[in-house]
Amino acid sequence: MRVRMKVDGVQYEDEVEPRKLLTHHLREGLGRVGTPIGCDTSNCGSCIVLIDGDSVKSCSVLAVQADGADITTIQGLASGTEGSGTEGSGAQWHPVQRAFQEHHGLQCGYCTPGMIMATVDLLKRNPNPTEDEVRHGIEGNLCRCTGYQNIVKAVLSAASELRGDGPIPGSFQDAPVEKQEVPA
Amino acid sequence: MTEQLDAGLVAQEIAEHPDALSQPYAGGELGRGRRRKEDAKLVTGQTNWTDNITLPGLLHMAVLRSPMAHATIVSVDVSAALEMPGVIAAYSGADLADVMGASMPCAWPVTPDMVSPVHTPLATDAVRYVGDGVAVVIARDRYAAADALEAIAVEYDQLPAVVDMEVALAEGAPLVHESAGTNKCFVFDFPGAGADYAETVSAAGDDVVVVKRRFIQQRLLPTPMEPRGVVVAPIAAADEFTMYSTTQIPHILRVMLALTTGIPEHKLRVVAPDVGGGFGAKLNVYAEEILALVVARKLGRPIKWTESRSENYQATTHGRDQIQDIEIAASKDGTILGLKVELLADMGAYLQLITPGVPVLGAFMFPAIYKMKAYHFTCTGVFTTKTPTDAYRGAGRPEATFAIERIMDELAAELGRDPMELRKQNWIKHEEFPYDMVAGLTYDSGNYEAATEKAEKMFDMVGLRAEQARRRESKDPVQLGIGISTFTEMCGLAPSRVLGSLSYGAGGWESASIRMLPTGKVEVVSGATPHGQGHHTAWSQIVADSLGVPFEDVELIAGDTQSSPKGMDTYGSRSLVVGGVAIHKATGKVLEKAKRIAAHLLEAAEGDVEFAKGTFTVKGSPEASLTIQQVALATFAAHNLPDGMEPSLDSDYVYDPENFSYPHGTHLCAVEIDTETGFTKIRKYVCVDDIGKIVNPVIVEGQIHGGLAQGIAQALYEEAVYDAEGNLTTGSLVDYHVPAAPDLPHFDTGRTETPATSNPLGVKGVGEAGTIASTPAVVNAVVDALRPFGVNDIRMPATPERVWRALHGDGSPSSDGSDRAAAGTIAYGGTSTGSTAGAAASETIKSSGSAL
Known part of the structure; x- marks a missing residue:
């Protein structure tokens, strides 16, 4: 056909x-x-x-x-830029894509495309979800690597950014650490 | 810039642009939560999964699988399939018998007399599990291949299935492998390094309490989100092949393919492209890899095979599946005297790469963190007509840890002691390290007190115990249970000599190379193969820290036998502990040589040259300096090197660890159990893990989270169930409960840091910790909640039905109407609590009476 x-x-x-x-x-x-x-x-x-x-x-x-x-x-989720479209090196990631990296919401990354697309739709329907609503909102997506905690954080962060409240700060350290601070 | 680097320009470059090659190193890379380099492709879909690979003229392979657990193959007729549109070829096992190799490899003969049956990629004489391959079709696309499978006519002569291990070992049981004359694969007997168990118990006279339990480690389906697949690109005229495979072990696979098929090793290139998780299930040499290779060789055409999830559940190795009879003896004051373990381990129908080695690895972990005089371990490997088992996250160690941590709680209950206090009494004190364990290992370091203290604070043990007492008092329908797991594990597989002493077929070293590029960028080549862990990021941090180059300037090359030719790959929490240390040592060799060149260029004595943060300086002459990037460029140009020096900074290192590493931690779990529905909710989960020094705390936390999810899944959700005819009744994601986000709690994670002393980075490994520790923590919590009701064990997974039955019904978990009972087994889960101190032995799990 x-x-x-x-x-x-x-x-x-x-x-x-x-x-x-x-x-x-x-x-x-x-x-x-x-x-x-x-x-x-x-x-x-x-x-x-x-x-x-x-x-x-x-x-x-x-x-x-x-x-x-x-x-x-x-x-096709990233925003296209002149000369590089949605997939070239200059493309601007969607806030959900950024949030998944910033909150380490992926490991092997196999479930990630589905998780991200489900999240885009979830946040369109519910722009201000609770943690529980996020967990239920992505229950049709299985991840075997992350235990979901960082995915939930990523979704909440993307929600905050998409609402205009700015992303939730991620776990990553932009500044170098001189010494590990882990009390024995 | 590279093309300008001809003679003359190099020296000019250094003179005129001193900054171009002196990227500053800010320091502090180790322990820093760097964003992962691998994420860019993964969040944009620009990935290279094996199933994404396409080649001109690519053909698709499909495998016809046995619908019966056990049958003689009378005939296989592929002629009608060959008439189907788009079909290029179809082969039965007999058709490929001459080319597919005599048998697939098992690399771990755990005893000299182990029964290692012939295991051909396609069955030729008989099928021995549902999913055993019988024939293949090669067609233009996957739909045509799937259609043609239905046209293959196979006549079977059905034989009885052998589903249960104890039935398999009984007199007169049907034989999985007729020619072996037995279903017993091996008996591995390990008397430990301490005193004799029976003598120790008898010498204690009256001052002894013995607790016995039978624990069932249910069969699990590893379920990496990416199913398996393989693509073979042949240059048939030259008899050369490139294989892309969803494998954790491209290096081991290449050797094994060469040995199995006779194709010379140097004519085989194996690539693990982006791999979507493994968890041990991709640590193997699979039938489809060999079939795709030999068919591509036969046809001279590229071949692809990708399994469906349902196929994955039949044809990819399963995990766990052990019956554990464990007996612990202690003095009445709670001091552990000894431990005796008798295992039955289900091999499934055949031995895959390390199938028999998995339970044997566990032999070293049952004594865990506890001091004791005597230990005896015996394991019997058993053939059944089920999918072969093999490594699954933790591989032998979760099973052992579960058993010891569960029975510690039961010993505490028997003695009327607090389970944590009993542990504290018996564990190795931090000042006692290094400690020679009764199982023969030497634990190099640890601090169980510190991890426990921190965990108890985070958990609010006092508050939760008080709430538990209130709920018990008020007969609240929702009861609270608290579970403890103070685990350790052995990681960093492994010292090659130890593996040799265990009859494993290879070593445990890892390889690394550092390539200094002319522009000062660095390529690090590692034999540890990534499949989701974050190697690109962590290895960049290690190299950046050692060489003093920017994190961004390091690139990892791995997972391809052509570009990373030596390796032992990724499993057993070994990547950082073995592969990372190899990288660290290789950078040391680079620096050693760079220092000699810097001294030469700076016209200084080598002894006067110092190196810090990427820069060589001369003592007393701070203005005389060269960055490592400048030295790299000067080495590339080779205009002015010390006489006779080889113009290269590149270095290789193959690191063989001197000991295992021993991460440990304290995991605490609080569950709420609705006694009316049997539903268990994890209220709080706290873990404090001590994995030594860390490279990237964000990756570490991610590994812990994922490990916890899989361990909790074993405790509460997952079980591969076979019916009496040997059908896998949990054969898809509809029936097999991989937890989704609402099924799991928020995890509170913490760390203490007691560096490993057996490697220069002080690292211990983290890939399996969460899985190993969490299962007993959760089940101990469930049993703790139910103990006032007279319940002292529950079978995994502790589903609402099992909990409800344990509370309300008909006694022991063995009578829960499960698959095993249906398969006509001797009752599982039946336990006994015996005490030579005179307490009445109870032969059932539910004793009479209820506390409520």
Whole structure:
């Protein structure tokens, strides 16, 4: 079947098998491999993208169902700058992307694209979530590395920044430490 | 600038632009919470996961897997699959028998007479677990390959499944490997380095209390978020191959592929691109890696295979799965006399790379931090018709730590003592280090008192105990339980001689190289292979600190046997403790040589040249100085070096540790248990870990958090369940409960710092600490809450159903209607508390009467 969709600002038109999952079409048909696949039961959330602004597990949608859609993947989330688009070295990260680094909300990074896209949608629906609301808001995304604590911090920080209250300071030390301060 | 570096310009460069090559080093890199270098690609999706790799003409492989746990293969017919559209080839095990190697490797024969059955990448004679590979299809895309699997006709002659270890060992049990004549893989007997256990107990006469327990370490599914995959790019005409694999161990894999397939090692390049977590499950040599390689060799076409999650749960190694019979003997005053451990360890159907070594590693950890005279450990490895087990975060040590920390609580209960006081009475005092343990290890350093004191303050032990008393008093439906785990572990695997003495097939060293580039930038090559830990960041900090160059000027090269040719890879919390020390030592060699060159260039005696923060100076002549970057450029130009000196600062170091390292810590957990629903909520989790000196506190905390999540998951959520026919009934993420964010609490973490004395960085390793420590802390808390109800054990995971049954129902956790009972087993979880001091032995977990 013929399918038209806009992905990260680019219009595509392709012939796809009716049974092809959107996630496979994105990765193999369009080469948008920034969105990974972590399961086959729509439990893990690694493959979440935004379809017309709403977060969707792209393994739970057929490519043909996304006909006419405007899709944003992790690769299109940063703000484009002249000459480097959304993916060049000059692109400006989305506040959620920055927050995940600043709060060490990722380790291996495999769940991260899905976590970030889910967070973008969560904060659109609930700009001022409590910690508990964040935990429940991302319960469709599994992470095996972080224990979620730093992800929750990252989401709260991004929420604060997106509300205009500025990010929550991260754990990283810009200034050098002369001596480790750990009392025995 | 590089292209301008011809003769003459170099000296001119130094003279005219002294600042260009004197990037100042601000100091203080070690212990600094640097932002991770690896995050940029990970938060933008510019990653290179194995499944992202595509090549011209790439073909996709799919594996047909056995739907039966145990059957003879009568026939495999792939002819109909070959007629399917887009199918290039299809092979049964018999078709590949000549090329796929005689057997996949097990590198750890733990006893000389261990049974190590033939394990071919595709089954040829029989299938022995659900998921055992039977045939492969090679097709144009993954959909066509999956379709064609359904066209393969396999005739099986079903054999009985052997799901339970004790059934497997019983007389007349069906044999997993008929030719072995037994389901017993090995018996490893370790009498420790101390006194004889039985003699010690009997010598104590009447002054002894003995507590026995049977603990079940349930089977777990490691579940790295990235499933496994492999891509093989052949140059078939030259018989040369590049393999991209989701592996923790590209270096070990390359050796093993060469040994298994006969393809010469130098014709194989193995790359671990971005790898999405491993947790031990990617520490292996897998059938699909060999199959993709030999099929690519046969067809001369690049091959990709990527598993689905459900396939991952069948075909990727599982963790834990032990039955632990443990007995502790103490004097009536609480002084531990000895410990006896008898393990049954489920190997699954075959031995993978280190399957039998996992429980044997645990042999050294049961005595934990406690002084005792006698220790005896025995482990029997057992074959069953289940997916093979192998390393999973902690590998042998979480199991041991769970058992000793659980039984310490039971001993305290038996003696009527406070569990922390009993621990304090028996642990090694900080002034007693180094300490020779009864299990034969020498612990170099530790301070259990300091970690515990700090943890108890953070936890508010006094306040929580008071609240617990109030809730018990008032018969509150929500009861509070407090659990303790004062753990240690052995990290930094491992001194090669020790591994040799344990019959492991390789050493435990790690390799590092420092390459000083002409512009003063530095490449560090490490044999430790990253898969999410933050090696790029931490190694940059170590190099920056040693060489006095900016953090930003260091780049890591790792995970590719072509560019980082030597390595023992990443597992066992070894990267920093072994690989990081190798890097530190390699930088020392760079500095040694740079100093000679600086002395030559500064026309000073070498003995008068000093180095600090990236700059060489001459004693007494502060104006005479050269930065290390200037020395690097001068070395590259090689116009003016000492006579006969090799024009290179690059250095290699292979570091073999002299001892393990012994991180320790005190973990405290408070749970609220709703006695009406059985639901357990973690109210507070405090841990104070002592991992020695640290490089990056933010990475350290992340490792602790993730470790806690996996340890808590074992205590409360996760269990791989097989039915009596050998089907994995928790075969997808729908049925296997990997915790999500609402399932886990906020963790309060703290540190004390007692440096390791066995390595120059004073580091101990942190990758597994949280997992090892947390499981017993949580289960001890659950049991503590339930103890007034006469409950003194609970099977993991402590689900609401199990807690509720323990509280209300029909006795022991063994009668919880679980898989094991359904599989017709001798009851699991049945424990006995025996006391030669005269206390009445209780043969059930729930004693009569309830405190409420």
